[in-house]
Amino acid sequence: MKKENYTIKKEEVIKIENWIKSYVKSSGAKGVVLGMSGGKDSLVTAQLCANALGKENVIGLIMPNGKMKDNEIATLSCKLIGIRHYEVDVNSLYNIVLDNIDPILKAEDRPLSPVSTINTPPRLRMLTLYAVAGSMNYLVANTSNLSEAEVGYTTKWGDNVGDFGPLANFTTAEVCEIGMLLGLPRELVYKIPDDGLSGQSDEEKLGFTYEEENNYIRKGIKGEKFDKISHMHKISEHKRVGVAKYKNDYENNFENL
Numbered sequence: 001m002k003k004e005n006y007t008i009k010k011e012e013v014i015k016i017e018n019w020i021k022s023y024v025k026s027s028g029a030k031g032v033v034l035g036m037s038g039g040k041d042s043l044v045t046a047q048l049c050a051n052a053l054g055k056e057n058v059i060g061l062i063m064p065n066g067k068m069k070d071n072e073i074a075t076l077s078c079k080l081i082g083i084r085h086y087e088v089d090v091n092s093l094y095n096i097v098l099d100n101i102d103p104i105l106k107a108e109d110r111p112l113s114p115v116s117t118i119n120t121p122p123r124l125r126m127l128t129l130y131a132v133a134g135s136m137n138y139l140v141a142n143t144s145n146l147s148e149a150e151v152g153y154t155t156k157w158g159d160n161v162g163d164f165g166p167l168a169n170f171t172t173a174e175v176c177e178i179g180m181l182l183g184l185p186r187e188l189v190y191k192i193p194d195d196g197l198s199g200q201s202d203e204e205k206l207g208f209t210y211e212e213e214n215n216y217i218r219k220g221i222k223g224e225k226f227d228k229i230s231h232m233h234k235i236s237e238h239k240r241v242g243v244a245k246y247k248n249d250y251e252n253n254f255e256n257l
Contacts, residue, residue, distance in 0.1 A: 008170075008177040012248065013048075016166050016178070019246045020052035023164050024139055031057030033133045034141040035125050035159070036078055036085065038070025040189050041143040041167060043077045044179045048166050049141055050081050051182070059138065060085040063128060065094055065121040077188065090124040097124070122158030129162075139163040142243050147172040147210050150217065150254050151229060152236020153202065160239060168245040169252075171217055172210040206232075220253045 024032060032049045036042045042060075049058045060078040062085060064071055071087075078085035097120055098112065105112060129140045142162025144154055146169055154160035167175050172193075179189035193202045203209050208225035215221040216229060233254055 006177045006181065008174050008181065010181055013178055013181050016246050017048055017052040020049055020164070020166055023244060024053060027139055027163070029137055029139045031059065031136065031138045032141045033059040033061060033129055033136065033138045034143060034162075035129055036060040036062050036074040037143075038068070038073035038077065038191075039193050040172075040175055040179055040191065041145055042074070043081075043184060043188055044175055044182065045141055045143040045166055046077065046081050046083060047179075047182045047184060050083055055082040056084075058083040059132065059136070061125075061129060061132065062087045063090050063121075063125045065089070065124075066091040073188070073191070080185070080188075088128050090121055090128065093124045093127075094121055119155045119158060122155035126158050126161060133163075141166065142168065144168060144243075145172055145175050146170055146217065146252065147213055148202075149240055150236075150252075151206065151213065151232040152239045153206060153232075154239055156239045156241065160243075161241060162243055164244040164246075166246050168243060169248050169250070171214040173214050174250075217252055217254060218250060220256075 020032075031053060034042060034045055034049070036046065046058060046060055058081075060074075060081075060083050062068070062071060062074045062078070064087070066089065068074070075085065075087075101112075126140075132138070133140045140162040142160070142165035144160055144165060145167045148154050149160065149168065167178075170178065176189050180186065208223075208229055212223045212225050213229050215223060216226060
């Protein structure tokens with residue numbers, strides 16, 4: 001078998017797990033709850049938390065809004081790691097929100113915007129996570145990665161928040177490396193990501209590849225799409241809200257803009 005040439009080393013993965021264990025313990029929490037989307041970020045985060053805290057102290061919530069493309073994969077991910085999991089359909093909550101704001105929009109002569117349609121479900125998912133966490137004395141694990149955060153490919157007060165974020169300082173490529181070092185299935189770790197909201201892949205919606213962005217983040221290489229990447233970074237500053245992050249020693253060139 002060909003040896004993988006990773007930039008992330010096994011020792012780094014162990015440091016992440018130790019940081020999770022220390023952070024959760026210092027908070028007085030008994031465990032962790034996180035949203036399971038069927039993507040690599042939630043899969044890798046869940047495995048890190050299970051290794052750090054014991055799988056019996058991790059709960060995965062699968063939260064479709066009526067239908068979720070990767071619902072079965074999210075369930076499979078939970079079973080693979082061995083964490084208990086529950087499904088919560090946020091569609092009923094979504095309909096309650098729409099019913100209650102409908103009079104406001106009508107009074108203002110405004111339709112419901114596509115932005116609100118897409119961003120409301122992630123915010124309801126975060127509400128659900130914190131309702132469970134607060135009742136269990138658990139923390140909410142944020143599953144976002146650095147590549148998404150730096151260009152604002154996230155929902156503010158939705159999937160971009162949590163009590164701590166183990167992957168928040170790692171690019172999409174590095175998250176994949178961590179997943180492989182954890183022994184997770186390649187087909188799940190390298191599955192083409194989509195936002196689970198618009199029906200498009202991440203890169204189709206962004207208009208550039210994660211490789212192009214990651215090359216700038218770590219190597220300072222400005223490709224042909226750099227102007228768009230830089231613009232998205234600048235206009236999404238308001239989305240980079242605080243979340244406790246595991247610190248690594250890699251340079252992030254966005255910090256030099």
